[in-house]
Amino acid sequence: MGRRIARGGAVIWASVSDFLNMGGYGFYVWGSYLVAFICIAGEIILVFNRKRTLLRHLSLIHQSTKQEKGNETTS
């Protein structure tokens, strides 16, 4: 494996491919972090979708009540 352990205890990755390889455990390490990222990103998307849908729904309600009131005054 191309990485070395420096005296200070810090890891020095020899190259990007060495970093991605994770000492042969790349599949497991990146599989963990990739799914974690997908889950968090997915949750953020879902929570904002829910909010946007609701706000759109609420503004529609508001608009319709406004219109009704408008109709009442004009009629």
Add this chain to the structure above:
Amino acid sequence: MAINWFKYSSPASFYFLAGKMIPLFTIAAVLLGVVGLYIGFFVAPTDFQQGEAYRIIFIHVPAAWMSMFLYVVMAVWSGIGLAFNTRLSSMIATAIAPTGAMFTFLALWTGALWGKPMWGTWWVWDARLTSELILLFLYIGFMSLQAAIDDPRRADKAGAMIALVGVVNIPIIYFSVKWWNTLHQGATVSVTQSPKMASTMLTGMLIMSIACWMYAIAVVLIRTRTIILERERHTVWVGELQGAAR
């Protein structure tokens, strides 16, 4: 009228307070997440037993901790909602469940990906893993029960029962590695090499845990605000909010 306003003031004032706090927690989550991952991948040294595979710890342990903490927090809010009939606390409990389930899934998933290279198996029916799986089922049960009941206040009460009964699972998860002879390792990360290694690994893990906390608070606050709007949409203040927004 004064009583009426007072009655609605709690979720309404929380709505605005949460709106101010969300950016702070989001920024903290992002900054701590970047720092934690940097320490985890570029500062923390290779484990002499597990090689680089141990780096899963920086997401696995925070996710597992969050899965348990969030359940306890959810149960406490549920219990307060049940005992004092406060709507806001039940809404917060409902908002916590999906995030808790997400972290439980992540703990199981990253655990499987860590178990395969270290234990030679994705899954074993040992006490720690099984009780964590039960935790996932408790979250799912809480959410599906609440989703199945149309009246939100009745859903709150039914969910609170699951949440409170399920709390018994939390000490089982936590002490499972002591009570039973499990394949899963003990409670603390045993790094018996130079203290320098232990400290950077531990620092990375703790920073990632705080980052997960900040993320969880931010996303739960956003979800709570949405739930408040959903449930309070017929109130005057939400109507005024909508009026002001346009």
